[in-house]
Amino acid sequence: xxxxxxxxxxxxxxxxxxxxxxxxxxxxxxxxxxxxxxxxxxxxxxxxxxxxxxxxxxxxxxxxxxxxxxxxxxxxxxxxxxxxxxxxxxxxxxxxxxxxxxxxxxxxxxxxx
Amino acid sequence: xxxxxxxxxxxxxxxxxxxxxxxxxxxxxxxxxxxxxxxxxxxxxxxxxxxxxxxxxxxxxxxxxxxxxxxxxxxxxxxxxxxxxxxxxxxxxxxxxxxxxxxxxxxxxxxxxx
Numbered sequence: 612x613x614x615x616x617x618x619x620x621x622x623x624x625x626x627x628x629x630x631x632x633x634x635x636x637x638x639x640x641x642x643x644x645x646x647x648x649x650x651x652x653x654x655x656x657x658x659x660x661x662x663x664x665x666x667x668x669x670x671x672x673x674x675x676x677x678x679x680x681x682x683x684x685x686x687x688x689x690x691x692x693x694x695x696x697x698x699x700x701x702x703x704x705x706x707x708x709x710x711x712x713x714x715x716x717x718x719x720x721x722x723x724x
Numbered sequence: 725x726x727x728x729x730x731x732x733x734x735x736x737x738x739x740x741x742x743x744x745x746x747x748x749x750x751x752x753x754x755x756x757x758x759x760x761x762x763x764x765x766x767x768x769x770x771x772x773x774x775x776x777x778x779x780x781x782x783x784x785x786x787x788x789x790x791x792x793x794x795x796x797x798x799x800x801x802x803x804x805x806x807x808x809x810x811x812x813x814x815x816x817x818x819x820x821x822x823x824x825x826x827x828x829x830x831x832x833x834x835x836x837x838x
Contacts, residue, residue: 645826654728654815654829655767662824699767709824710755711780714767 614638617700617715626724630687634700634715637681641713642705644676646685649697649717659685690722726750728830730816736836737806745801745833747816756799757817757827758791760784767815773799811837
């Protein structure tokens, strides 16, 4: 079983739509959860960071963590063409391995005008 | 906003040659990382570095790889004898020492082995 699974898409939505991106993970020791955005030929850019179950909101972005189901989500409200990118979930086990991120495959998102 | 910078953006090297990838982490960060991403595949952890020594390394990070912080600003990844399968994007990341802070990534070096 893969440690972190993410549907690679591609996902295509109209401008203004609500986007839902998801990852599942297998290791219950994972403690810290991140979403990165990656534009073509660029490095991962941190969007959201959380370490507890529940929701965290930042502008149009909401990160949701359900540790009991080992499931994390990123919601994008009022999506814009500039949101078109690859979205990567990344998970950190914490403890002595803190900083060793395990990434999902990435979901390619296109928001069309 | 401070950022992680990596040079060169693209490196082309003959198989068997040594290559050094360079990174300048964010200035007050003390934890440093290298990741790689083979085309079409996941971003993979290579190595973490703190206090002038390796904290953790993956199975990928074999004897051909080494890291160094030669001065107060640079962090380098050396591949001693490159193989075709080393062709990938290599990302450097750093994070602050305070608490459990997330990593910030550079834009990567695209390494092409011929």
